[in-house]
Amino acid sequence: MDFQLNEEQKMLKKMVHDLAEKEFRPKAAEWEAKGEHMPRKYLTMLADLGLLGLCLPTKYGGQGKTAFEAILAIEELARISSLCAAPVFESNVGPVKVVEQFGTEEQKQKYLPPVCRGESLISIGMTEPEAGSALTDLATRAVLDGDHYVVNGQKRFCTGGGESDAYMVYVRLSEQKGAKGIGGLLIEKGTPGFSFGKQEQLMGLRGIPSCDLIFDNCRVPKENLVVREGEFRKLMTAFDLERCGNATMCLGIAQGAFEEARAYALQRKQWGKEICEFQAIQFMLADIALRVEAARLLIYRATTNAATGLPVPLEANLAKCFANQMVREVTGMALQIHGGYGYSKDYPVERMMRDGWGWGLAGGTIEIQKITLASFLLGRRFDQRR
Ligand SMILES: Cc1cc2nc3c(=O)[nH]c(=O)nc-3n(C[C@H](O)[C@H](O)[C@H](O)COP(=O)(O)OP(=O)(O)OC[C@H]3O[C@@H](n4cnc5c(N)ncnc54)[C@H](O)[C@@H]3O)c2cc1C
Numbered sequence: 001m002d003f004q005l006n007e008e009q010k011m012l013k014k015m016v017h018d019l020a021e022k023e024f025r026p027k028a029a030e031w032e033a034k035g036e037h038m039p040r041k042y043l044t045m046l047a048d049l050g051l052l053g054l055c056l057p058t059k060y061g062g063q064g065k066t067a068f069e070a071i072l073a074i075e076e077l078a079r080i081s082s083l084c085a086a087p088v089f090e091s092n093v094g095p096v097k098v099v100e101q102f103g104t105e106e107q108k109q110k111y112l113p114p115v116c117r118g119e120s121l122i123s124i125g126m127t128e129p130e131a132g133s134a135l136t137d138l139a140t141r142a143v144l145d146g147d148h149y150v151v152n153g154q155k156r157f158c159t160g161g162g163e164s165d166a167y168m169v170y171v172r173l174s175e176q177k178g179a180k181g182i183g184g185l186l187i188e189k190g191t192p193g194f195s196f197g198k199q200e201q202l203m204g205l206r207g208i209p210s211c212d213l214i215f216d217n218c219r220v221p222k223e224n225l226v227v228r229e230g231e232f233r234k235l236m237t238a239f240d241l242e243r244c245g246n247a248t249m250c251l252g253i254a255q256g257a258f259e260e261a262r263a264y265a266l267q268r269k270q271w272g273k274e275i276c277e278f279q280a281i282q283f284m285l286a287d288i289a290l291r292v293e294a295a296r297l298l299i300y301r302a303t304t305n306a307a308t309g310l311p312v313p314l315e316a317n318l319a320k321c322f323a324n325q326m327v328r329e330v331t332g333m334a335l336q337i338h339g340g341y342g343y344s345k346d347y348p349v350e351r352m353m354r355d356g357w358g359w360g361l362a363g364g365t366i367e368i369q370k371i372t373l374a375s376f377l378l379g380r381r382f383d384q385r386r
Pocket residue numbers: 123124125126127128131132133134156157158159160205358359361362363364365366367368371384
């Protein structure tokens with residue numbers, strides 16, 4: 001077991017750190033305040049640096065690195081804001097991974113290279129108005145009609161919705177209830193019968209698009225089927241890597257919040273001395289560091305073991321669940337260290353707190369992650385319906 005980054009990884013981390021400070025720090029607060037999406041030219045910049053598809057195979061335009069390198073890059077960008085890290089997240093650990101792991105050669109050739117070039121984004125549509133945590137209740141139906149699937153239904157809270165060019169949509173391929181009837185279909189923006197709902201006004205993660213996907217007799221070529229009926233487990237195992245990305249968003253935010261709190265505690269004076277002289281502040285900083293470092297180790301373990309494949313589900317689950325809780329606690333303490341100023345939009349910690357909260361909802365809530373964890377620990381499955 002080696003806890004050191006190698007020289008190449010150190011260089012990657014530094015390169016992304018410097019990029020984040022130079023290109024994204026000056027812009028992030030403005031995009032967030034206006035709720036603006038990141039301009040596409042930044043995608044080209046990230047692509048030129050090889051950060052999009054960092055862990056996709058070179059034959060599809062990626063860099064052929066492991067999930068761990070992608071995680072290092074996401075962490076550095078998320079220190080500034082989740083918005084800045086989103087394209088690197090999506091192009092490495094998002095639904096592209098479903099295509100890369102389970103797609104046909106034609107699908108990989110068609111969808112992966114444009115993602116690596118920064119010309120295309122792929123999002124994921126699982127959640128529905130009546131199927132959130134109970135995902136296997138999803139009702140979006142795809143019926144084969146000749147060479148096409150006819151899709152009807154509605155997806156909710158799709159991150160990237162409206163902006164992304166293609167969507168990995170979880171659909172019901174037969175009347176079979178539960179997980180058995182579910183598969184995954186790639187649906188391109190612009191396909192007749194596919195429209196978007198209004199952009200959501202979320203509490204945090206502002207600037208990252210989010211909306212409903214609406215399918216009304218939408219005809220999708222049958223060769224766009226990536227995951228067949230009965231292979232729902234495949235969708236979920238690929239999603240375990242996305243969960244590591246989710247955890248890394250939390251880690252980056254928490255690291256950023258720690259840096260803000262430390263700097264503030266060193267310069268803010270009350271009672272004639274810097275507030276870092278007070279033990280209450282020291283304990284909060286220590287508690288922050290303890291949590292951030294523990295999350296980092298869980299994430300690094302899960303993604304190092306994933307290598308170029310997918311993580312061990314239990315390791316991904318532990319990393320996400322811990323990091324989701326950690327970021328809520330850490331940003332809360334960082335805000336408290338700032339006193340009243342932390343509650344003001346003039347300082348970034350209030351945004352970090354709002355952004356951090358969302359990751360414990362996205363990708364499966366903390367409660368659902370704990371149910372899964374209990375299942376692993378006890379060696380039993382717990383049917384939530386009975
Ligand atoms: C920022 C953000 C980004 C998202 N991005 C995407 C995306 O890109 N694509 C996508 O498809 N979806 C996305 N989602 C949706 C997300 O996956 C769902 O919100 C989540 O799975 C929870 O579903 P729900 O909101 O319907 O809550 P519900 O399932 O209605 O849950 C409500 C509450 O009940 C709890 N609960 C539910 N069942 C149980 C149980 N059995 N035991 C104990 N507690 C339970 C939950 O933990 C929660 O606290 C996103 C959500 C957010 C907030």
